[in-house]
Amino acid sequence: METILPLGVSLLDILQARAADPERRNIGLKNFLIARYPRESANELLRREYQAIGEHAKRLFFCDA
Numbered sequence: 119m120e121t122i123l124p125l126g127v128s129l130l131d132i133l134q135a136r137a138a139d140p141e142r143r144n145i146g147l148k149n150f151l152i153a154r155y156p157r158e159s160a161n162e163l164l165r166r167e168y169q170a171i172g173e174h175a176k177r178l179f180f181c182d183a
Contacts, residue, residue, distance in 0.1 A: 135154065
């Protein structure tokens with residue numbers, strides 16, 4: 119979910135799309151998300167967030183402004 123929501127898709131949109139899809143209506147939400155939404159940008163998004171957390175931690179520990 120954390121990689122899909124920044125793409126501009128709301129949780130309500132996801133749930134409505136799942137309910138409207140007769141082939142995927144009864145599968146789990148995780149499997150629906152994997153089947154419906156691209157994941158190619160997921161690693162890059164998570165990498166940027168991880169790097170931002172690391173930079174923030176460095177500023178906290180080493181008092182750089």
